[in-house]
Amino acid sequence: xxxxxxxxxxxxxxxxxxxxxxxxxxxxxxxxxxxxxxxxxxxxxxxxxxxxxxxxxxxxxxxxxxxxxxxxxxxxxxxxxxxxxxxxxxxxxxxxxxxxxxxxxxxxxxxxxxxx
Amino acid sequence: xxxxxxxxxxxxxxxxxxxxxxxxxxxxxxxxxxxxxxxxxxxxxxxxxxxxxxxxxxxxxxxxxxxxxxxxxxxxxxxxxxxxxxxxxxxxxxxxxxxxxxxxxxxxxxxxxxxx
Numbered sequence: 551x552x553x554x555x556x557x558x559x560x561x562x563x564x565x566x567x568x569x570x571x572x573x574x575x576x577x578x579x580x581x582x583x584x585x586x587x588x589x590x591x592x593x594x595x596x597x598x599x600x601x602x603x604x605x606x607x608x609x610x611x612x613x614x615x616x617x618x619x620x621x622x623x624x625x626x627x628x629x630x631x632x633x634x635x636x637x638x639x640x641x642x643x644x645x646x647x648x649x650x651x652x653x654x655x656x657x658x659x660x661x662x663x664x665x666x
Numbered sequence: 667x668x669x670x671x672x673x674x675x676x677x678x679x680x681x682x683x684x685x686x687x688x689x690x691x692x693x694x695x696x697x698x699x700x701x702x703x704x705x706x707x708x709x710x711x712x713x714x715x716x717x718x719x720x721x722x723x724x725x726x727x728x729x730x731x732x733x734x735x736x737x738x739x740x741x742x743x744x745x746x747x748x749x750x751x752x753x754x755x756x757x758x759x760x761x762x763x764x765x766x767x768x769x770x771x772x773x774x775x776x777x778x779x780x781x782x
Contacts, residue, residue, distance in 0.1 A: 554709070581768060591754060591775045593710075598768040605768045640709055654700070655770065657709035 553577050554658040556641050562664045563631055571626045571661045573641030581605075582624035583642040583655065584616060593640070599624055600646055631665045638662050668693050668766075670757045672773035679747045680781055687742040687776045689757030698760040699740040700770070701731055705753045713755075716740060727751070747780045754778075 554575045563569055575582065583606075584596040597616045598606035604616070613629045624641060641658040670691045679685045691697050698717055702710040714725025721733045731742045742755060754775045761769040 583768075591704075593756065593772040593775070595769060595771075600768060606766070642710075654712045654715060655710075656712070657702075659709045660707075 554641055554643055554656050556639075556658040556661050558661060559659060560662050560664075562666065564666055565631055565633060567631050568627070568629045569631060569663070570628070571639055571641075571663075573624045573626070573658055575622055575641075575643040575656070575658075577643055577656060579643040579656075580621060580646040581644050581653075582618065582621075583644075584624065584626050585640040585642060585657075587638040587640060587660070589637070597624075597626075628663075631663075633665050636663055636665045668759065668761045668763075668769075668771050670699075670759045670771055670773040672755075672757055672776045674776050675774070676777045676779065678779045678781065681749050682746050685742075685744050685747045685751070685778065685780070687755050687757075687778060689740045689742065689773055690738050691740060691757075691759045692738065693759050693762055695762040697740075698762065699731075699733065700758040700760070701725065701729070701740075701742050702756045702758060702772075703753045704756065704775070710756060713742070747778075749780050749782055752778055752780045 557572045581600045583598045587593045596610050599618045602618045615627045618624045638660045640660045642655040644653040644655045700715045701713040704710045714723050716723045716733045724730045756775050757773040758770050
């Protein structure tokens, strides 16, 4: 069974479109994350949710809107896509870091977004 | 500032030789440090972590890492490299400030090339 899954794996779209990426984890974790990995492989956190509550919201354009319908899901909706949004987006999950302190993150396979 | 640095973009080593991938950190308080590996077109996989205790941490696939507080380093090591170890390696540190527990900072990644 896949622990952290993302759909779609690949997403090619035109500038200005709106798209969503879905993430699901079956590990029973409380906390989920979205990361962006750019073309140079640099990985940066975008958002973090803990029990459906937004905890971390980095300086991300408000065209990006995460939604967590329940603890097992964290979706990312992107409005008015721009060329610079092209990247690989990773979802991850962990137990609440504030609980055990040493919680490991489990990453999904990534969604490769290409904006033309 | 909370951060990690991986000074080498790439490390080349011959199969059977020992390998070291370097990481230094900057964090408030005692650090929680992690190593992840990313194979092509895959998500990050956890290798090992340092929370407290023994400075030498053993992890998956024969990897280990040495925590050195005086040098603020957490270098990844393996006594004998395999061609299959070739991948991108990320060091990460958790933000230890209570309001930012959910935040992790990743290094820029080091590409490990193991040649037969």
